Ligand code: SF4
Ligand code: SF4
Ligand code: SF4
Ligand code: SF4
């Protein structure tokens with residue numbers, strides 16, 4: 147198993163402003179130790195996450211993508227994450243068909259108070275992406 | 290003869306519509322071409338045979354304001370149902386002339402069989418035999434060998450919706466399990482093989498957008514995000530990653546909406562299997578939500594809706 | 608040195624490998640059931656049996672190319688000031704197009720008038736063109752849709768080619784057309800072609816009469832301006848067009864392009880890429896106004912450019928080489944030759960069947976008499 151502390155990989159996180167982004171903040175404020183590969187993009191709701199965001203990230207250099215929103219029934223806009231769940235599940239099944247390991251993409255629900263769960267998720271996901279290694283090792287240089 | 294009955298059916302509704310969409314002979318013996326008829330004399334040009342491959346319903350959204358009569362095969366009728374689900378046509382403005390269909394040809398497959406020799410003549414027998422004549426001689430083919438893949442597993446040979454039906458209804462003798470057999474088979478490949486497959490196929494893409502423009506469900510057409518500068522999804526670079534991205538746009542915007550008419554694939558001048566990704570998504574939509582596009586006008590595309598408790602979606606653990 | 612050469616059939620791959628030693632060789636290769644021009648190497652399967660789906664224009668006019676790269680730099684003294692550094696490369700590798708068809712080669716002549724023979728030649732096109740040798744394979748039979756003889760070409764037409772290749776029973780007869788093309792005779796594995804010359808020249812004439820001529824007998828389509836300017840005409844003949852751009856991207860004479868800047872932070876590139884008049888974005892103006900808002904107007908431009916505007920500007924030369932690709936590969940079989948033949952006018956009988964001479968038959972021998 148490779149060491150998480152080895153060369154950083156590029157992981158993109160799309161986090162809902164109302165919950166997971168807060169959860170990440172809570173983890174930070176509590177000084178929970180976390181790997182540093184993740185680049186966070188704040189979105190208003192998981193329902194804003196077009197599956198194409200994830201594909202674009204993966205095709206343009208990301209080694210892994212994490213999406214996190216409010217728990218089902220807790221969406222600030224009532225049903226954004228319900229729509230997201232269907233879309234993201236669809237993508238999760240499509241990626242391997244394209245030849246991209248579905249383990250490079252994870253979606254989950256984390257609330258603003260769940261700093262511990264956030265820390266665990268980021269750590270585990272980063273570790274998994276490191277086990278899979280870089281996605282673009284032998285691909286064309288992306289502009 | 291069906292052609293004659295079709296002409297009569299169209300003549301019968303001609304006065305009610307602004308334009309009638311049907312088929313006529315194309316530039317050579319192997320091609321039919323869509324025709325837009327506005328004058329009764331034109332009805333005589335109309336043909337019906339296995340060359341009539343096009344999905345004429347693709348033109349309907351752009352003719353939304355007109356009264357249109359349109360000739361549809363079983364598969365084409367699914368597009369109309371999908372249009373109804375998504376509110377893209379006014380059903381009362383469309384007169385659907387349905388034809389139960391025994392299968393059409395794939396121009397590419399016929400050309401393959403005849404070594405791409407120009408076709409001098411082609412005739413269709415009663416039982417699916419096709420005689421093609423080239424300068425090199427005559428050859429008999431079977432429709433079942435040179436039809437597009439969609440015909441090989443067609444579940445809906447008789448149109449699902451129609452106002453007039455020309456010919457007797459046909460029920461499919463093809464196993465429903467066969468529909469996605471190729472998709473399942475593809476999934477037996479390793480991840481590396483799959484990636485390599487797509488990279489090789491997509492690398493040929495010239496981004497002419499014929500697949501998109503031929504697709505009846507690609508409703509954005511000239512506003513497609515593959516071409517806009519803002520949002521700037523893809524550049525004009527001819528790199529593999531840009532081509533790949535274009536295909537992902539097409540596939541994901543069709544997620545759970547693709548009626549599997551195969552027009553995208555037929556239209557592609559570079560022989561790219563453009564329909565495959567969408568069919569994979571359809572298979573998933575069927576497994577996850579029991580949804581099949583273009584079957585029931587009252588349905589809703591699965592990604593346009595949700596359930597609070599999704600019994601089929603399990604939470605993923607890392 | 609001999610004046611012509613010959614390559615045995617079974618030595619063709621070796622010959623191409625020799626050619627590849629000091630130039631990139633682009634040849635029609637089989638991928639699945641599709642024939643495309645691409646760089647030839649040991650892994651590719653050559654296919655000379657039919658014209659490639661795409662023309663070889665990409666060798667000299669790539670689908671997308673970087674014109675120059677740019678870098679913004681902060682002034683060390685005054686951080687509010689930026690300077691910009693540009694870098695362009697017009698040093699292109701030597702290339703050989705092997706197995707173009709005569710129509711493809713003629714297509715480059717249509718580019719040349721626009722990009723080279725002007726007061727402001729295009730350095731990118733010119734640079735590539737000068738480094739490219741075009742070795743053309745004569746057509747032994749027309750493909751569906753072909754009409755080269757109607758627009759001043761033919762299955763053994765030499766215009767635009769540096770070398771003409773004729774396929775014979777035993778191999779390929781190789782005949783330089785230009786000074787540049789003579790270099791091919793120095794390539795190892797080529798024999799003296801002398802003894803095959805007669806057979807080859809006979810062969811070259813054979814297929815000319817098999818090509819259909821949908822226009823006038825003199826090979827110059829006549830176009831009635833009145834009919835051309837009639838909106839109803841276009842609406843009638845191109846209702847079925849999907850306004851995709853397959854016809855323009857596959858056309859060996861379509862040379863329109865788009866220019867875009869791709870920038871990330873302070874670095875970027877200016878890119879030139881293919882464009883085509885069948886795309887609605889082609890004429891979309893910054894204001895949102897589009898002077899060619901419908902496919903009818905766009906199609907009228909496509910035909911007009913090739914058969915009226917270009918000839919008006921360049922000594923009557925038609926900007927279509929009759930390769931038939933736009934007909935063969937159009938998803939709805941729009942036939943430009945049929946449309947142009949209707950334009951003979953002066954009036955178009957909307958209800959009529961097409962005139963006999965330009966119907967669906969591919970064999971036009973009777974028409975020529
Ligand atoms: S039709 Fe084919 S070549 Fe054109 S954009 Fe679609 S996949 Fe690419
Ligand atoms: S994606 Fe292809 S098969 Fe699906 S609806 Fe569009 S054209 Fe038909
Ligand atoms: S003529 Fe054919 S290929 Fe050209 S834009 Fe129209 S549909 Fe597309
Ligand atoms: S307009 Fe059509 S036939 Fe003429 S050169 Fe272009 S692709 Fe070939």
Ligand code: FES
Pocket residue numbers: 162163164165190191192193215216220221222223224225226227
């Ligand atoms: S607001 Fe957080 S998922 Fe909708």
